[in-house]
Amino acid sequence: MTERALRLGTRRSKLAMAQSGQVADAVRQLTGRPVELVEITTYGDTSREHLAQIGGTGVFVAALRDALVRDEVDFAVHSLKDLPTAQPDELVLAAVPKREDPRDVLIARDGLTFAELPEGARVGTGSPRRMAQLNAYARSHGMTIQTVPIRGNIDTRIGYVHKGELDAVVLAAAGLSRIGRTDEVTDFLSVDTVLPAPGQGALAIECAAHNASLAAALAELDDPYTRVAVTAERSLLAALEAGCSAPVGALADLPQALDFARAGETPTADGQIVKEMRLRGVVGTPDGSTLVQLSTTGPVPETETRAMALGRELAVEMLAKGAAGLMGERAL
Template sequence: MTSPTALPTALKLGTRRSALAMAQSGQVAEQVRQLIGRSVELVEITTYGDTSREHLAQIGGTGVFVSALRDALLAGKIDLAVHSLKDLPTADAEGLTLAAIPVREDPRDALVARDGLSFEQLPDGARIGTGSPRRMAQLNHWARSMGRAIETVPIRGNVDTRIGYVASGDLHAVVLAAAGLNRLGRLGEATQLIPTDALLPAPGQGALAIECAAHNVVLADALAELDDPFTRAAVTAERSLLAALEAGCSAPVGALAEPHFQGAAERVTELRLRGVVGTTDGVELVQMSITGPTPATRTEAAALGRELADEMLAKGAAGLMGERDL
């Protein structure tokens, strides 16, 4: 166990109020309790992204779910905060440190459809709900590749609200992050875990970020024991790609870094990074991949993301990111 010297008797962990945020923050709180032998109190904080009813692309997307939590950290109202990593801006926050990125959950997207259907089984013209331009672009492209058409319908709300559109018959299906469903104990409601060859996740999807004040070195060092080096390298590469594309979390950009296995022994020899940018109608898509050494340092992982971004920009990715109509 990490020495608890200089740590407060009770730690305050800031979290959004949603059921998913509370569930994942509660899991981290338990890990912290076991790690440093201190009680952890969840402090519910409302963010702008929680109160606004506009779609993320309209309110800017980047940082809308984290700014209030970061303000509370800087003001000393909480000791640490837990974020969904895909919600974090790619730029470092002054005065804060990303103390740990725990082992990543399943990064894939999940389909929740009527009658237990998969995407391939949905009827032509099916109405599929998602608030993500990234998902819209790839789902429309996937449908087009099968010679079919779908209608992507912009939605927002918590998991119950989104799945409710399917239960009520308003939509044929909705697409959600598999990690979120799993953390809520509801993965069984998914009718398909969508393969990443068809739908690349958002950069950092499935991973959590634990932040604390940069000056709180003792706490940061303690939390670092929750860090998973491979997950950090993977999401660093993905977020570096996003940053180099000068795109925010509401842009139609997907990315995933995974181990690449080689040889009869299937040894991990490389880190493979895939990226995609597309118009929301799915007509135009730039999909590319690159490999680098593993285990990768943070610097090497970031360089891998920038290199792939350069290649994608050379293929016209910048022009596609301007298409964000919902």
């Protein structure tokens, strides 16, 4: 007797469908079972308000989580940066697959890079985090830009540039990669210029906690380096008591692995060569006039508990430097 299809809950957007489709393919190969996508509309998809106004925490995931709890779907795929930092007891984060490029990118008219933007350029983004860092970079480099709050899917945002309404927009590299549109990028923004959102570029695969056999199967898709990295980033976010639309950037990376990659070498998978993880965090005012940016480096965490401790420790340092006063949104 053929087993019934696993039901994968996903948002309806082109990007969500693309990344859920990729996970569905992997789960089919892993389990030998058919997987069907179940499209679910979230509040974040239907509201026209900016995320900071509607309390961006969880607006893209609540409906998917409700469907899991009601057993309408077997598992769900989220963009990890959209997940609230508190994990419900009835659900389990079964897998965090290997992360895509975490950087932000610029899509500008006439193929311009960020440094080439004209004086007074209008740059669209829906993210206070991006606004804070872009404006801070512009200030420090004698540039004048105007950051314009926007919403909408990828097509809508890029359309502002094509129509001449904006000079450029800033998007996540991972999303464009997953829908095959990186050829439209005019500038990949260094993480030294703009730190990404905590968890950016990573996916979260979630299922009901009571479904132990499915959780165990999905765990085969987990990438341990990605999991400890995003755990450290999200722990920092939680310790700052900030929501996912607050002006907080964070990135945990493996500086030794980056050095090896530049040299054309491959670090060992068991972590014997890559021994250190660097965690960077930033909080800023949207106009870029004030930033608190700190980093810490320590051994690659062997457990999520240690990764969480790394994030909390850096958050304490940032709070001591005044980070709390720069955030427009507190946890809901």
